[in-house]
Structure formats: structure tokens, C-alpha cells
Amino acid sequence: MRGFHLLLCRVFLAVAAVAVGPGRTIGAVDFERDVHPILRARCFECHDGRRQQSGLRLDVRSRATRGGESGKAAIVAGQVDDSELIRRIATSDADLVMPPEGERLTAEQIRILMDWVREGASWPDSLANERSIGDHWAFKAPQRPIPPGAASSLIEGTPVDAFILERLNREGLKLSPPADKATLARRLHLDLIGLPPAPEQIDAFVTDPSPQAYERLVTQLLESPHYGERWGRLWLDAARYADSDGFEKDKPRFVHFYRDWVIQALNRDLPYDQFVIEQIAGDLLPAPTQDQLVATGFLRNSMINEEGGIDPEQFRMEAMFDRMDAIGKSILGLTIQCGQCHSHKFDPLTQQEYYEMFAFLNNAHEANITVYAAEEAKRRAEIQLQVEQIENELRSRDPDWLNRMAVWEADQQRRRARWALVRPELDSSGGQKHYLLDDGSVLAAGYAPTKHSTEFSVKTDLQRVTAIRLELLNDANLTRGGPGRSVHGLFALTEFKVQAGVNDDPKALSDVKIGRAAASANAAEGELDKRFDDRSNRRRLIGPITFAIDGKDETAWSPDIGWGRSNVPQEAVFVLEQPQELGGKGRLTFRLTQNHGGWNSDDNQNNNLGRFRFWISDDENADADVLPPNIREIVDLPREQRSAEQQAALFSIWRTTVPEWKADNERVEALWKSHPPGTTQLAYRERSEMRPTHLLKRGDFLKPVSLVTPGVPAFLHRLPEDAPRTRLTFARWLVDPYSPTTARAIVNRVWQSYFGMGIVSTSEDFGTQAEPPSHPELLDWLACEFMEPTMQLPSASNTPWSLKRLHQLIVLSATYRQSSRVTPALLAADPENRLLTRAPRVRVDAEIVRDIALAASGLLSREIGGPSVYPPIPAFLMQPPASYGPKAWPEQTGSARYRRATYTFRFRSVPYPALQAFDAPNGDFACVKRSRTNTPIQALTMLNEPVFVECAQALGLRTLSEAGPDDKDRLGFAFRQVLGRLPDEQEMTLLSAMIMRQRDRLQRSDADCWSIIASRPEDYRRLPNSCTPAEWATWTVLARVLLNLDETITKE
């Protein structure tokens, strides 16, 4: 066996030597191409300018030839045997061998270094001596190179081709011939919109004799609304988009507005610089639109941990680190997350600089804003307008309204009771964390139990207490701004209880009876929303404040007075039956029972209070002026100091107290009832108060070392000197044309999706450890042309940072249009296709695998956007023990079952298996380069997964309904739907033979045809006239074969 092994190795080495890669011919070692990558990858970790272990530096010639503390020269030009470097990499002594960590250098690497030393160890002058590593090519802004002249000899040559051809010429290679038009049509469709073309679309293109046919198709596809779905998905990878929180709870979250924003932004070709700015700081733009707020969802795609027992601040910091990582990878193309613990080992990024960038982001609320779809927003505006009209009408009807309102205001003030704010001791016994804020309010965070009671204890020096006021407040960190923690930002208070005692003795407390209660808002009595079903089969109600003091576990006070106006501050006043004498040394405990959540604490079923404050009164008439707290504030403002909005808000409350306006008030109520619910979106909102940022020792949030102020790394471009140090400034800095990496990073990723590999193959890292670019000048030319368009393209605008324009630059090239055929000569000359001697031939991304089957079968729903959908999934996956908690997966039945895979609901902890199998990332962290595997699990998925099976059934039926009557017609039809071409003779023979065999079998009486063709009961009704179940089953089996071909899921 050993002998066999070695022999085989030798054979492969021989093959590999021929195929070692771009341009390496034996005997001519090139430092930059061959040597430097090895030194950089394997030696510089310890022996560069920063670390110099044993006093040795290998990054510059002068120091490498001098050697380190040992006094031995690491490299002696021409003298392999005297070079310590060679001795140490080649030795078999495990204690001496370098590098000490990781795998040994390969035989090939050792040979390269030996050849290099033997040939004189030439170094470029740029690395002659100690210079700044900041000279790394990617840390200097790209300069526009002039495309080489080779292009002129090409008929369809573009500047892209010029760069590619120049390199090919150097290697004595050339482009492959153009692909045929049908192949090009399918390639363009898959690349630009991620869907295969219908045969008619291919025909139209193939038969169009116009020289502009290709350009027209490109333009048409870039204008397709599916373009944003295809390219948006790639950005969503980088934005680590998912529909759930991650960690153990992994609760569904509401973020599809962000997903749709990305799709629409690409469809309208929002310039990339603006695209980035809105995602990093959309909320800080002047008068931000809903879209611009939604865009900040990019920063909120981080995971959220709400498992019991966590410190929410710890996981806010984890989310901050994740945001930094995402910005590094997806925008800057740099690895920066090492900075959270220590300075970067290779790139000149210090830990201090990392936290300076961090400081730009660290001053935001983790908001969850209410958002409205276009038609909802319209309805909402109508309601507001109509309410305004009614109120104007009322004001004109009674010209004395201002005075009457003033009387009411004065009355309110006269009835004002004395209240004292009390700051409670916190309780987290239910697992929910509580923060005491500066204003004395309590903010609930972390784990959200669905049924629990918490006790808040206060001391007071009042002599007696007559009433308690529970004030509910908004907070930007609560859903829809609160005041509750439920999925609607509301809450239900099952029971409010008070205990009191004297002499501040926690043990000597006794229950105090509450006599009456009043609240500033009361829900109409009604059944609890089904979302909060606790599976107890009890009839649970919400309603007025009396429900909080009725001693019943089934009833709760709710301030929910309908969509559009419930997420505001409220208050409830509880008046004790008898005043409690406390003698100036009292203790009170308030027990908040919140049992109106649902059965599943691993879902969005809590119905808890979010932010609240306690006040106590010794006043007899403490409940005489119950008002929403913000209204009371307005009452207290002198009229001339009130804003128009404040005055209007006051009027809206006051008018409800005017008896003769009853009918009008009811009209307003009816309008509000028609208010749309909207939905929510995680967003970033700047805090008004600055949160200090510290450099953290080893990234530990409990170990702040020193305060830092916002700043950017010295090795990158500068901030504008006079710009304020805000997140918006940071966002603009990220897309500054002087940024050395921003444009290169995105241009490279677009290139990567077309050609299977980026010009820089390490697309997540352009730092000093990056693989050198295969075509550095092309990369820079693309980056510059992207930022500053000069070329006249057929139909693209000359907008800077236009992604659609970038696509045109690439797909109009002859390089893109080549055939993807692989010949032995090409494989030998360019094994990885780094030189692009042919078009890439790659399996399409996970979502497109699914979409091709849906499109070919005719099942595909082309609806764009909206909430994520639930195609079939094995039910057990969403239940314990496959999942930590039970997850809702309401399987779709109608056309939503066949939406594009981009819209499939993404649970982070339980990824959708048919996408996971094809390497779709799950959104745990930013991904700018997917793995691309080819596995038996993929085969099983395409053969047997229900949606793929339904696609086969549908394609079988379509073939029978739409194609001609004989097998040949039908085979051609089905084949074209899937592959975009007709079968050749041999394919026809193979398939016809299978059809015959299967038809024979299926026509037998015992064959189980109905099982094959009917997944669902409604399918039984779909059999067309004159078609037997056996015939449909036969064509279903055939369709399944076609959908499983390698070519089907490959971009040729």
C-alpha cells in the first residue's frame, strides 16, 4: 500500500508540475509571483517588521540577508547550503523545522525557495529595506490604468478583454471561441436574473439577426424586477440576513422590509455609495424616509440572544463585533475582527483603531420600528387627513374652542394630585432582566418569559400612601417603541398587587386591598389575541383596568386601542381601599403579574411590560386626573411654548370630552379602526446621549481599558477634517473615492459571481495576507470606471457607482461570452481558469437550483417581496429534539409554496435543508464567498425533496398539455424547458428508451400511478382529458430525470 501511495504521489507531482499554475515555467522563479506568497503565508506571522521573533525579519532584503540573533544569514544569494532559511524549512528535525506551527512547507514550496536562492535570491527594490508595510498595493487607492492595446485586434473587444488578452498573450494563450447563442441566453438569464429563460425567450434571441441583439437582451434583463432578487441575494449573504434571532430561542424576527429594500435598491440601481450610506446611517440623513430607516436593518441583522440568564449588554457587544466584522468583510473587504482582542497580526490595524471605528457605531438604540407597505402608508395618510379635517371642522364649528379647552386644561391642573417618584429595587427572578434608568423607570430586556410575576420593592418616607401610579413609557429599544415587549410593542397586565409594611422590614409586609383603578387607555373587553394562546383552553380576556384588580388570572388590563395609536405612553392609577399609614419609614412591594403570554417562550408570545415607572401619592383624589403622561406634559406647558403638534395632540384628547361632539368623535374612532397594522423592522436609531466606548481587554465587555473617540485607521484614507465624528460621516468615509478597498471589494465580488472566483480570490480579505490579484490592472480599471464612468455603454446611464453599469462592463466583454468547453489543453494550461481561457462552468447558487426547477415546471410564482414564505419542510425539523424549541412553520399551500427560494423563511438554527445542502449560508455571520460543493446529499435532495418532486409532476403534466402528441415532441418540449436546448441524438435515444420502459411498466394494472403524480388531494382533479394516469406518471418520471441532470443546475 505504501508503495502504491508513493508511486501515485509521484505521478501526480509530475502532472502538477506541468499544471502548476499561471505562467510558472521551470527554472525561472519570480519573487512576487512565486516566492513572496510563501514567505507571506508561512513566515511573516513571526518574522516581519512587527514581530521579528529571534530578531529575524524576512519581509525585507536587507534584514533577511543579515539574519537574526543567531547571527546566521537567513538567505545567502546563490548559496542554498549556507542559507539558514532553507536549512530550517527542509530539516527533518521536528524541533528545528520552520514554521513551527501549521503544516510543513510542501515539497513544491521548498523547491521554489531553493530555486530562488540558487538563482540569486532577487528581491524587488521596493522590498529592499525597512519600509512601511502600508505600501501594500490594496492600501493605496486604485489609479486608473490604461487598457493595453491588444483589444483593438478584437472585433468585440472591450477594455475588460484588453486586460484579459494582454495576460493571455503573455502566456501564449487565447480566448475560447464564443459560446453559441442559446447557451449565451441561458447564461445571461442565470447570471442576471437567476432564472432560466423560457424556450420562447431563447428563440427570440437566437433568431434576432441584429448585431444589437445581445446588448438588448442584457438591457432587458437588467430592467427585469428579478434582477434585484438575484443580485440582492448576494448582498444578503454579506449582510448576514436571516428571518430569526439565532442562539437557542431563535425566534422569528421581522426583517423582510430590509430584504425587499435591498432588492428594490438594486432594481432602481441606487448608486453603490448611496446604497452603503443608507445602510450604515440612513437614520442620520436629513428627514429620513421609511426606506432609509429600513436600510439600517443591515446593522441589525446581527443575532440576538434572549436565552434565560444572559446579560443583555454582553450580547449587545457581541452584536457590535458582528457589525464591525460585516462592515469589514462586505464593504471594506478587510479582516478587522481580530482588532476586538488585539492589534492585527499582519495588517497595520491596531486594537485602538478598531475601537475608534467601533465608537462610530456604538451610540445607537437597537430599535424595532413600525413600517408600512405602500398601500398601507397611503391608507394611513388618508386617515390622518380625514381626522384632521374632522378636527378642523370641529374647531370652525365652535370658534370658542380655544377658551373651552383652556378651561379644561385648568381643571386638569386643579385636580392634579401630589405624586412622588419611587425607584424600585429590581427583580429578575423570572429570568427577565430589568435595568433601572436615570429617570427612575425600569426597562425590561433579555429573556422574555410568557407568564411570570415580578416584585418591585420601594422604600418611602411618606407618612401615608393612598394610591400607586404605574406609568408606561416608550423606549426606542422596544418593539414599535413600546411601551410593552410584545410583538406589537404592547402588554397585558393580569394583576397588580400591593403589599405594605412599616419600619422598612421586608419580612413584615401585608397585602393591601386596592379599592379602585383608572387608566389613561383601556382596551375594549375582548378575547385575547390567538397569538398568545396558552393552550389552557381557558377563555382569556383583555379589557379595562379593572381587569388588573379583579383577582382573576383570565383577565388583564390592556391599553390596546387599535393600530396606529397604541404605542404611546399611558398610565394606570390604583387607589387603595384604605390609606396605608407608614409613619415615614414604609416599604411597599408592587407585584406585576403578566400571565397573558402564550404557551411557547421560544416564540414571540410574551405580553410583558417594557418600560415603566412607579409613583406613590398621599392624596385622597389621586385618580382625578388620569391622563396619558405626554398629554399631561403638554397641559403644563404655557400655550405659547407648545408646538403645533403638541397643541393638536391636546385637542385630540380634549375633544373626546366635549359632549355635543359625540357623533364626530365616533367618526374619528371609526376611522382609526380602519388603520392598517403595518409590520415591524429591526433598525438602528441614534441615541441622543453619547454612550462611551472603551478599548476592551481581549474584547471582554467587563474589562474596559481606556476611553476612545471615533476615528479611522491610519493606513486607510483620512476622514474629512471638518466633518463631525458621527456615524453618517463614517458611512460617507466608507464610500469615499479615496478608499483603497471599497470599490475594489465590490467590483471583485461581482466579478467573482460571474467567473466563480474573484480577481482577488480571497474576496473577504484584501489585506497583506490576501492572494495577489490575477489581473491587478483590470481590478483597478474596473474599480475606477465604477466610481468615475468614462466609457459610453449602450444603455447604461453614466451614474457613478452604478452596479448595473458594472454588470454591462463585464457581460458585454468577449471574455464573458466565451464557450465554457474544457479541453485537455485548456485544463493543462489553465487548470483553475484563473487566466480565463474559457468561460466558467459552475453549479448555480442554492436558491437558483430551486428556482430553475420551479421555473422549468411552470410552478414558479413571480411575486416580488413581502413576508418570507414556508415551502414544505419535514415537520420534525421544527420540533424538539431537532430544534431547541418548537417553531411555527405554517406550510404554504397556494402559489406562495412556489415563490423564489430567496423568499424562503430562514431560521438560523434550523436552516432550510434544500438550500443548506447547496451551500446557502445561514446568516450567522457575513459571507462574501460561498462554498461550492457537489455531494450525494444534493443528489438525494433533487431526487426526493417534495418541491422538486412536485416540479417533476408539474413538468410532466405541462408536457402532456402543451407539447405535440408524439414522444419526440414531448421529449423536446420538456428538455427545452429545463435545459434551454433540444436533446441531441444520443440524448434522445436514451430518453426515448426510458420512456418506453417506464410506460410499459406503468401501464400495467398494478402500477401505482396516482402516488407518483398526485402529492396532494387537489392533484387528483388535474388530469387533462384524454390523458391516463399512467401517461402522466411516465412523464413525471422523465421530468424528474431531466431536473436532476448536471447541466440543469450548471451555468454553462
Added chain:
Amino acid sequence: MEIDRNHGTSSERSLVARRWFLQQCGVGLGAAALAAEFTADGFAGERGNSESLSQEHVRPLHFEPKAKRVIYLFMAGAPSHLELFDYKPKLAELDGQLPPPGLLEGYRAAFINPNSRLLGPKFKFARYGQSGAELSELLPKTAEIVDEMAIVRSMVTDAFNHAPAQLLMNTGAQQFGRPSFGAWSLYGLGNGARDLPGFVVFSTGSKGPSGGNSCWGSGFLPTVHQGVTFRVGAEPVLYLANPPGIDGAMQRDSLETIQGLNQHRLSAIGDPEIATRIRAYEMAGQMQNSAPDLIDLAREPQHILDLYGAEPGKSTFANAALLARRLVERGVRFVQIYHEAWDQHGNLVNDLKKNCKNTDQACAALITDLKQRGLLQDTLVIWGGEFGRTPMVQGGNDGRDHHPSAFTVWMAGGGIKPGLTLGSTDELGFHAVEDRVHVHDLHATLLQLLGFDHARLTFKFQGRMFRLTDVHGQVVKKLLA
């Protein structure tokens, strides 16, 4: 068994070249040649089919490997060391009293006020076997194999919330995105199975693990190294069964037609990736044939079923343990069983009784069974959770909170020193004090048993070399046989 196309660099290049070589030089694409080539992750062609250890690895081994395969019994939720392995008479004595001042300095607890009363151990302990290891009465069957085990009573970790701690235990980092121990093992060793995934995962507890799929993820390693979840039941692998109505003959005909068409395309287009697809479909077909037999526990003799307490058809830990043995027998490199059931904030006594009843017998049976088949010597079995539990009470007097400063794991087989009890905690079981073993140290030790220097089994990503132990880890030499 699987090919990652886009990830490798130089090895990738030689792989492409090799495939081409096989195709062009008359070796052809016959099943035999491909089987040799594709047994592991595509780099296995140089290794032949030998069972011998020295030729099974994919990355260069740094040490003589002691273990060829791993079965990791992950007791998720964090079992109480104080009730199972780490008897503390002093804790019994101080039951109901507050912890000594100073003990809690800088200590953070997940739920409780750390200054809560101490809770004495709830179960009796005794010494077992020749080694005299001390075990709880809850583990009578484990007690019978205690001389095969090395018990580490001095484990410590950095995290005390479930998801981060499970990730740390499985991936060496609290953050998401790092490859799991199983994925590293597969990356290093390749798969030994022809028609099964190399890393198989079961979940048998009352729920799934807190860390979710990321516990067995491949992180930045090629996705072929991630764990594949199996179910104890009719369809062990997702989408293994043919669609309704498609019988064996029809499936064969379909697969043959697919292969014929793909073969035809390969000759026209020449892309070696088509050959890989052909092989993937061939293996999918093989898996369809072999997996149902594999998973069918009724094929085991009654005395083996009795040994484990396995009952065919049920979704139990015992069944998964028996399947783990059947899987490693067929060359699967890494099997992990998650039993998420041990988070006893309350109901400590009854839940521990139940959990031990569900797992004790099968854990012991697995060791016994592997041994009687001669597999234990090169199969590494690991039992343990993600952290320990507080000596302080949670709630009334029947619960314990999360505790990172001390917990117990045990290991057996695969080069582990048998009959050893390593390390100790202080007299309250609060801090590991003697022979402390951090999670990174455990990982370093486990990798060494598999033949790898933890500092040298690396993967380059984002410009740096990553490894399971990050920048930490000391091999615990005392654990090595």
C-alpha cells in the same frame, strides 16, 4: 465522499489535475477508480482503500494516532457534576448555609443571586471498580465500566450561557462561525465510509441543543465537513426515501438514465466536475440502499438490544448509541449524539433520575460493545456537557444554576488512560483546583489522540491561520495511555 470545488488552493489544483489524469490516462471513471478517489473529501485518492491508520489521514499526521474515530455523547444543558461525579461531603455538611465570604468575588451567575444558600448533593456516592472511582448511585451501569474510563473532574470553561458555552465546547469559540471539532476531525482525517457521511449527528433529548446547527457546523472549512443530522427512525437521512410510487426498479432506471446523460455531457464538455456529479449520484444510490439496513436495529441480536436497552423504532438515546456503533463500524469518522436534557434549574432530583435512566445503560453498553468488538482501542468516546452547576441552590431546594468554574467529563478508548480520575475541585465543588483542564486543553488532547498537533492542524481564512484551539490549549499528558 464529497468534493469541495472552490475552496482548496494548491491541493485543489492537483485534484483537478488528478481527475483529469484519471479520465484521460485510461484509468477511466469506473466505480473502482472513483471509489478510491472519492472516499474522503476528494484528496483521498493518494491513500488507497487501506484500513491501516497511516494511510487513512488526509492532512499530514503529526503523531502516531491512537484513535481513528470519535463518538461524542454531548450531554447538553450541563449535567450537575455535584450529583453525578464529584462528591462533596463538605457541601452536604454546609447544606442550607451561605457560601463562605470571598468565594464569590467577581463571580457572575446566570439566574440566581450568587449569594444563595449552599445545596448538599442529592444522591449517594460509592467507589467502583479496581480504580475505585467515585460515582453517584444514579449511574449503576457506568459504574460497571468505570475501569475503562478517565474521569476529568476539573474541567473549566469561559461561558455560562448555554449557546455560547456549547459553541465553545464544540468549536473552541463562543462566537458563531468556527468549525466544529467534528468538522476539524473530518478535515484532518477524511471520511472512512464509502456510502455514508463522515460526520453524523443525532439529537435525542427533550429539545435540540441551544447552539443549533452551528454546534456541528463547518464554519469556514469546506461545507463538506459539516455534520449531517441523522434521525433514529424510518428515514434516517433527509430525502433518502424515493418519492411515493417510485419503486426500486424505477429508481434504478432513472439513476441510470441520469448517469448516462451526464456521462454523455462529460464527453462533450470535458468538465471534470461532471464526473464528480456522476459519482455523487452513484453514492446517493448506494446510500439509499445501505442506510435503511444500517438504521434497522431489528437486525441486531436481542442480547445487543438488551445490552443498550434499545427498542427498534423508538427515538431514544439508547437507539442512537447503538446506531453510533453501527456507523463507526462502517467507517464513519465522527458521531455525535446531543442529549439536551440537563438544565436542572429546578426539579433536580427527578430530572436527574430520569436522564440517567435514559442514558446510563446505553453509555456503558457502548463502551462494552465497542470493547468486545475490538473497536474501543481506537475509538474515542467522550461524555460531557458545556459547563457545571452551582453548589448554591436555585429556587427552593431542588435546583442549581449554570456554573463555568468546575464540571466533569469522561472519556474512554482511543488512547485515553483507563481507570483514571483526573483533577479535583475545592471542597464545595465550586472551583477546579487540581489539574485544571480548560476546554481548549481538552481539544488539544483530543486532537493529539487523533494524530494532530493542535497548533498545526490549521486552515487559512481571512488572512490568518485558524485552529480549533485558537491561540490556547495544552495537551493533558496525564490523560494519555
